[in-house]
Amino acid sequence: MARRILVTGGAGYIGSHTVLQLLLAEFTVSVVDNLDNASEAAIDRVTELAGKHGKNLTFHKIDLRDRDELKKLFASTKFDAVVHFAGLKAVGESVQKPMLYYNNNITGTVVLLETMAEHGCKKLVFSSSATVYGWPKEVPCTEEFPLCATNPYGRTKLFIEEICRDIYKSDSDWNMILLRYFNPVGAHPSGKIGEDPCGIPNNLMPFVQQVAVGRRPALTVFGNDYKTKDGTGVRDYIHVVDLAEGHIAALKKIFEGSSGGCEVYNLGTGKGTSVLEMVKAFEKASGKKIPLVMAERRPGDSETVYSSTKKAEKELKWKAKYGIEEMCRDQWNWASKNPWGYGKPDSVQ
16 A cells, blocks of 8 residues: 655645655655645646656645644544645744744644644654754754754744654654755756745745846845855755655655654755855856845844755765756746746736
8 A cells, every 4th residue: 555645735845846756756645735825736737747646646725723624634534644844934024923933833733743643643754944053153064953043933943843852752652854954946857846935035046036037127145245255145055856855765764663763854965055156057057147236144144054964865865966057957947937936927916
């Protein structure tokens, strides 16, 4: 029997790419998403890309805070494991609306974990983030670094990690893997699914992409006086398909393990790339010039952050395959085919 995986937030950017890789790896997948920052069109396209495996995908529009609906789903379907992506993820918005983030991200997760426990499903892969390292004093970041989030979004990730660790301490039947992502970029090579943020993008590459397709006049670079090779901030960018494969590797480890556990792994490339290097790579991939506007540093931005991926390579047998050329090529392929994401110009706010 194919194992059945519940994917929360499966219509979102990383979720949709992971759902596709799960289907191709012959898992049966149920997606739960409230479509707050996602489109059901992503699920339709994943179904199409999965070919004959597309029949193994079902979609349920449910908000995780809706305990009754979630219970109904768990009562009707036996899940072997849950991959939990669902959550709001804009740093700036989280500073302005902390209660929205605590309610959505933490309450939603608590309801999910309680429902899982009630139905005897105690295997979880959680989508955490490198934001839990705060402003690291040195690089690369290893999983043992002290944890310190610097904004409400990051704190929701950190608190959920702590909740998972506490649950495991209280009940060793749980088997959980917490994946700390660095900076996901790129898109599926088909150009059919990719990142489609609602409103103003929060991350570098969707911004670059919107400038390239003519939706925005220029890219604002925050800070060009850092002590880095070209003065701009350095980050660890990872191709979203590599990231999706990291979830498959985590699930395999959970299913192979006879005992419980609560382990943490970084998912990145282990290499730092500056903002300007990324822009140049995108210009090369797209053949478009990206006009730049230099601005002051943003409060709370770190100078250089990149991962150590040794633990994931050793224990998950996983390593990122793609470099920034492939990330930019696939991002441009998606952007040029879908300049307005999954929507149409008249439906974009």
